[in-house]
Amino acid sequence: MSGSLVAQENKQVARTFWRFAIPSIIAMLVSGVYQIIDGIFVGYFVGEQGLAGINLALPLLSVIIGLGLLVGMGGGSVLSNFRGENNTQAVSRTLSTALYLMIISGVIISGLLLIWGDMLLHMQGGKNAPGGDYLVIMSYAAVITIGSSAMPILIRNDNKPTLATQFIVIGALLNIVLDYALIGHFEMGLRGAGIATVIAQLLTCLLCLGYFLRGNDSVSINLVQYDRHICLRIMQLGSSSFVMFLYFGFTLSLHNTLLTSYGGLNHVAAFSIVGYIASLYYFFAEGLAGGVQPPVSYYQGAKQYHNTLRTLKIATYVIIGSGLLMVLVINILPNIFTSLFTNDQALTFIAIHGLKLHLFTLYLDGLFFLVAIYFVAIGKGGAALFVSLGNVLVQLPFLWILPKYMGIDGVWLAVPLSNLVFACAVIPMFWRSVNQFKKTDEPYLV
Structure with missing residues (x-):
């Protein structure tokens, strides 16, 4: 292939990537x-x-969000593949099947959390653990939370990334207004935070349902089109995203328990601040990784493997570079971040100490997001599950051993040190997969 044609195709791939990535990043950042x-x-x-x-x-609510991403990412990957094959009937069946999954999984997890939620809270923070009112409200609204996570992803994969972002932004703006009213003005505390979130998510769900129910040239909902085989495929491909959030919830729960044991609830509060700050990068990285999935799934269906490689190159540079920049800024200007959440000097000191220890390998978390979504997009659900599940398992020995010898610092350091170890397995795995595409499409990559 001539140099001019390669350059032209590179530009086209970059435009396609950013057309999906930018709305996805904006949507995730707005959510964050x-x-x-x-x-x-x-x-x-x-x-x-x-x-x-x-x-x-949050560890308990992460199960709900994870189910939403399971349906959204799994269903979105299947939907994009069928779009690449121009199979509109299968696209419609995929969407209808995804809706069934949202409702069924939401009802089940709602019941489980209402039964076991209080006990799980107390296991992390002791007998007087706060957060019960917030958890009850969010548990009743599990179907809404799942729908607000999944449906914008499905719309994005229906080649409407900007519209999906608009629906999320509208819900987010309503949530901010309701936060001010219910928490700040009416002083409803955590109950107000929960009610504000649920109402905002409901609005996003209604906007998305309106899009699907009115139908269009490419896709519409038909509730009699449930497909068991598509359901299993959605669950297979979306399982890595679900496990990623289970990982988040499980490790967060372990951190809460250990921080309470070695420090107290003030360290749990500091960890909350650290988590909010880290989420600025996490949501950017997840949004960018999510933007990779629709074009890569499409290229996979269309057998345009050379374009998959070009897309991955852009995404990898951006996700690692932005993570390194975030680590640098956090270490230089930590007070700017912590002052957003508290003016308590003791809590600020603990949070800054935690920021510097806990987030120094932040960029590797972004890489893990990208690799997991990449494997989902090319239909390798098992490899994606390995990345997500392995990231959970590798942390356990660090969380078990380090606090025994290092105390509270061992809790803060467990995740970043385990990231360094896990990267030694993930990076070669990612590299081998990319090299297979290179061998397939060498004539296109001149």
Whole structure:
């Protein structure tokens, strides 16, 4: 292939990538920002107990969000593959099957959390663990939370990334207004935070349902089109995203338990602040990785493997470079970040100490997001599951051993040190897969 044609195709691939990545990044960042704003209102109007309460509830809520991503990422990957094959009937069946999964999984997890939620809170933070009111409200609304996570991803994979972002932004703006009213003005505390989140998510769900129910040239919902085989494929491809959030919830729960044991609820509150700050990068990285999935799934269906490689090259540079930049800024200007959530000097000191220890390998988390989504996009659900599940398992010995010898610092350091170890397995695995595409499409990569 001539140099001019390669350059032209590179530009086209880059435009396609950013057309999906930018709305996905904006959507994830907006979602992150309104969660951070939740934390800001809770930090200043409820205080240390409120921050600790949300952090204790998050491991349980991560299961709900993970189910939404399971349906969204798995269904989106299947949908994009069928779009690449121009199979509109299969696209419609995929969407209808995904809707069934949202409802069924939401009802099941809602019941489980209402039964076991309080006990799981107390296991992390002791008998007087805060966060119960927030968890109850979010548990009742599990179907809504799952739908607000999954449906924008499906719309994005229906080649409408900007519209999907608009629906998320509208919900996020409503959440910010309701946070101000219910937490700041009416002083409803964590109950207000939960109610504000649910109402905002409901609006996003209704906007997405309106898009699908009115139908269009490419896709529409037909509730009699449930397909068992597509359901299994969605679950297979989406399982890595689900496990990624289970990992997040499980390790967060372990951190909460260990921080309570070695430090107290003030360390759990500090960990909440660290989590909000880290989420600025996590949501960017997840958004960028999510933007990779639709074009790569399409290229896979169309057998344009050379374009898959070009897309991955852009995404890898951006995701690692932005992570390194975030680590640098956090270490130079930590007070700017912590002051958003608290003016308590003791809590600020603990949070800054935690920031510097806990986030120094932040960029590797972004790489793991990208690799997992890449394997989903090319239909290798098992490899994606390995990346997600392995990231959980490798942390366990670090969380078990380090606190025994290093105390509270061992809790803060467990994740970054385990990331370094796990990267030694993930990077070669990613490299081998990329090299297979290179061998297939060498004539295109001149």
